[in-house]
Amino acid sequence: MQEVKSLIQEYVKVHGKARNNLLPLLQEIVQHENYLSEDALLEVAESLEIPSSEVYGTASFYTYLDTVPRGKYIIRLCRNISCMMQSQAEVLSTISLLLKIKVGETTTDRKFTLLQANCLGWCHKSPAMMINNEVFTELTPQKAVQIIKEYKEK
Amino acid sequence: MEKSLINLTINNIPVSVEDGSTILDAAHRINMHIPTLCYHPDLRVAGNCRVCVVELSGQKELVTACSTAVTEGMVVSTNSPKVRTARKTIVELLLSEHNADCTKCYRNGNCELQWLASEYRIGDHVYHDLVKEEEKLPDTSSSSIVKDDSKCVRCQRCVRTCTDMQGVGTFSVVSKGKKQKVSTFFGKSLKDVFCIDCGQCTSRCPTAALTEKPLYEEVWDALAEPQKHVVISATPSVRVAIGQELGFEYNKHSDAKIVAALKLLGFDTVVDSGYFNDIYIMELCTEFMLRMKQDNEEKNKKVLPFITSCSQGWVSFVRTLFPENEPLLSTCKSPGLIYGALIKTYYADKKALDSKDIITVSVTPCTAAKNETANGSSQGAAEVDYALTTRELVRMIRQSGIDIERLEPDVYDTLMSMHSGASVLTEVSGGTTEAVIRTLSELVTGNELSPEWLKINSLRGENGIKETTIKFTEVRAGWEFLKDKEIRFAVVNGSGNAAKFFNDLKENEHECHFVEVMVCHGGCIGGGGQPIPVSNELIKARSSVLYALDEVASVKKAHENVALNTVYREFLSKAEHQETQKILHY
């Protein structure tokens, strides 16, 4: 928590307290911790002088600003129509079985979270997924397994 | 520069309004009713609910009347087939995400959604019921406010009220899409988040999503217990306002009838709240004088400005947002707590009653007062057992079937029934300050109050921050340091103005000696527990009634209330009641 607190204070020192700093600051915290904790948001509220309810209300609007704890690697599998048409469901169930978690859950070692996302913009190379900020396309169940195994090794 | 006039037609009726007006403004001008929901005259325009959509000639999409500015030659239709079907659909959609069990609802009969449904003849619920079971469990964790998400129409009036108007920010809109709702920080219960219990949200909520925590059933129960002696005090703001709901116009004869009504409800004793307001003014004034003395003698210590604390919501506000100002707050308890404490000690003594058998009920325009009942007094029992809002008293009177205007007048209990004009003023923003100045002047100078200080106009009115400066040219012995000193009084009207005032004060290092803060705009007369609907006009009108009551009062100053002499002489000044400090101060 101290790390995040310093991160926030540093950020405000450099960029100031104006409201338009809110989203970039929240993004930085997520980059660091993969989610926004209560403590982090309270610190942001105090530093930017915004009511804490508003900070939470703004953060909770955005899909990639998670306010619930996530694992180190967040797997987001695109669920929209073009990916659906290319056997996304198979890839999803393969990953789910491999990691032994359902969509929305995190592995017990806190390493992986499995989520679904709306159109990632790789429809011509579907199915597609993101793991944190990295993109993987033209997935097959085997390819997905391979990618996750590589992450497991990290 | 004068604004130009814009000419338009609404349903073929011509109307002219100032440039910058909305279609809704124009409709009001010709008394054409357009239904609204998220719109509220006290708050900035939202344009979210879409209930007020109207059709503009030549445009496919409908526009919201509340947010669309008029343009020259605009042709508006508020009742075309397109508008009618859209409006009906929107009301049906709202009902589908609403727990529409009206018979069990606190706002049954005074609910804006219910009105819309009845006006547009909504019959069978067409759509799927979207209310989740877990939403039907209201948040009752706070002692003042109840939040029921299953009744929320997402108008966001509460968000705008709490953040923009009150400067607090308890609520926010969270998530998006089907998960969107009005909530708090991480959806926590009200008792676990910053909330000053002012209840301004409850008086602007169109439904029962936010209400005060009702306690009138408990009061009915207390009234039914034969061995209990139930005492009630209703403040002037309450008495002036209940006419709105019960259909009578408050005038100088109304108080006596209201006393009669309260006795009919079953209360054993009805006391005049003004009596306790006067004690409060006395204590506040003398505390202020001592603080000024302290400031003069202890040059290194910051003891000014002296800040009032009778507004319970204000104390919460200071503790969270301006904790550095907490030591400057007055230690004086609010008139409500003074009432409770004196009834359970002095009054009990005088009437040979066991304080354990006394139940004190106070009716105020305030929802935060419900918190005060949680405090313990030195005697170990709560000073005030039940705090009711104006709305709850109205409900009790209605339930009893009483027609107030037909009652024979009755009188307050003789022991505690005198009040000064100043005591009435404490319920209006700026009035506490005026009341204090009246007493302060005579205590410091020893002379008759200067007539110009009987009506300090700069402390009256709607402004968010009001000020006046007083100078005493003659002073009594011991108060020489006040001679010719410019004593600055400031009034913060509504907690939404507090941040600006106190930040300015800190930055500019203004000299300010006395600050009165009321979290509710207009003062207690605009409290969060007053009848719904609430409006600036109503607050202004009711304030005028209070000012008029002061004008006709024969005794204008708190220290001239002779009834106070008795309680001070016989009780409050006695050594063993040094305890006075605990009865009257924290």
Added chain:
Amino acid sequence: MELQSQKRIELIFSDYTSSKYKTLERTLERTPDDIISELMDSGLKGRGNVGFPTGMKWKFARREVSDTKYVICNANESETGTFKDREILERVPRKVLSGMAVCGYCIGAKKGIIYLRHEYGYMKEHILKELGIFHEHVRQFNFDFTIELFMGSGSYVSGEESALIESMEGYRAEPCNKPPFPVSRGLYGCPTVVNNVETFATAQVIFRIGAEEFLKLGTAYSAGSKLFSISGDTRNPGIHELELGTTIEDVVNEFGDKNIKSVQVGGASGYCIPQRLFAETVIGFEGLTTGGSMIFFNNTRSMYKLLHEYLRFFAEESCGLCTPCRVGTQQLLLGIEAVKKGEKPVTYIEVLKKLALNMKTSAKCGLGQSVANPFISILENFKEEILY
């Protein structure tokens, strides 16, 4: 306009490898009025789905009197099936930056901002590098215009221009009451032009080849060419630049697999065109608004699943502010499920149709207003699949 079979059009992705901002330099020597005039003559319409005439937008912003103005590039591409902006930014970012710079020059803005959706974060370094190069060049020809990058955080509705501005200012991406429009009061209350990535790139193309050349393509109402993100049952998925005014039939013939029964044009907020209407439907602003997504469905695909997926998408991505959209999207989704399962009678679909049409007239922004597009077009053309 004589339509030919799909000739290769390469206006957007061509002539790039040697881009040293020469066209930009040349364009900045013209007067703003001259540039805007050409843009208006070219008939260029916004490439982001709304299709507002670009020249007119720049003209309105130019007219506003303000010391500070902004140019915003809407790179929040989140419409399902759309990925053209991503490729433009990857392959020819300098065309976008040039377009933004010319816009800034014309309206009197010194600051440009690219609002890039979170999901395209992998190209952040690439964009920042390009911005560095851009700034070097404009410094060389003394043009005061800086462009910043602002990352989105995951919200489809941020593609709506007023919601995008809200997001940039640090708020929930909720659309605002209009008027005023962003060209009058936009970012921080200042006049702002918000245009799509492809719009800026195409504007730049027009400045290079001239309006006359651009007008040789397309129709009277839909000038020029446009990028299309093609996916689904196609043997050639990817970004393809097509002439506006081309019929769906020609597109399907060129790109579709066998037995294409429908094409969804414009993503979730677009229209579903059934096979029987392929020949008479042209891509352009005449009837369909098109953000450039085309998904092909063969006759094994379920149109119910398609509609269901779109309604689920809307119910999730709606900002939730206005009643018709927040509640209507949920009702439409639950409604078609109930009819399919037999929990509601088939006649209930008429109730839903009326609801969708009411959403079109009373919702606060384009998202809520567009839900009726896929709903009505899929329902009317594939009724049996939805009902039974």
